[in-house]
Amino acid sequence: MSLRHAILVLLQDQEASGYDLAREFANSIGLVWNATHQQIYLELGKLNDQHMVKFRHIPQDGKPDKKLYRITEEGRDELIRWLRKPAAPPRIRDAFMVKIAGGALSDSSSILRELDDQADLRRERLHTFEALARKLDEQGREKDLFTYLTLRRGILDQQAWLHWADEVKTALNKREILSTSA
Incomplete structure (x- = not known):
């Protein structure tokens, strides 16, 4: 695109x-x-x-x-x-994901701090998308169906990212506990 x-x-x-x-x-x-x-x-x-x-x-x-x-x-x-025309697959360029992939060379606390910052941004974006979707619902979403469907995708993306962030926190906290008890 x-x-x-x-x-x-x-x-x-x-x-x-x-x-x-x-x-x-x-x-x-x-x-x-x-x-x-x-x-x-x-x-x-x-x-x-x-x-x-x-x-x-x-x-x-x-x-x-x-x-x-x-x-x-x-x-x-x-x-x-x-x-x-068929759309090309999206290219992903996510610096934070590269940091997660290289996380073994970093300390969990710095990853968790950045994860919290990213999660705050995602929650803010989620609230914005949800407010826009509610507004479209109030106006009758059928009028702007394709905008609504795009918003739904954005909402689901943010929710999935926040769910994943919870998994990362759990895994890193567990890793920290195991490394201090060893």
Whole structure:
């Protein structure tokens, strides 16, 4: 997947500014694809140059004009082409998992500290995803079914990670007890 396709997905139903898109990355598509403001604006420029999006200027008092982007027919055709193509398996790049794999060379207390920090972030993310899912439920999830299904995947991922973190804590605490009693 590329950033261009994530942006086209967000623009498929409504026009949005670069700022709006960045906010949507934080609240929805960011579950599965991360992008900075700078990356989003750079990609919007490329999509505009390739006639996949158009924008209109909205004058603002005391601020620069806002650009509202919308998908074009060329952009919609590209998005449909991409949606019909099988997705490549995701690449995993998780530095903390590499630390766990090399954990025999580290001390359990430093691993547990980092595990707690990671778990705090995961719990925060889980609460955010659950709140968004509740909001969609209240509004009628059928209206945004695919966003809801994406949120459910995010919720399950966070829950599974937290369950795994509990297993790691148990195993490392048991290992510590065995090593001190030996």
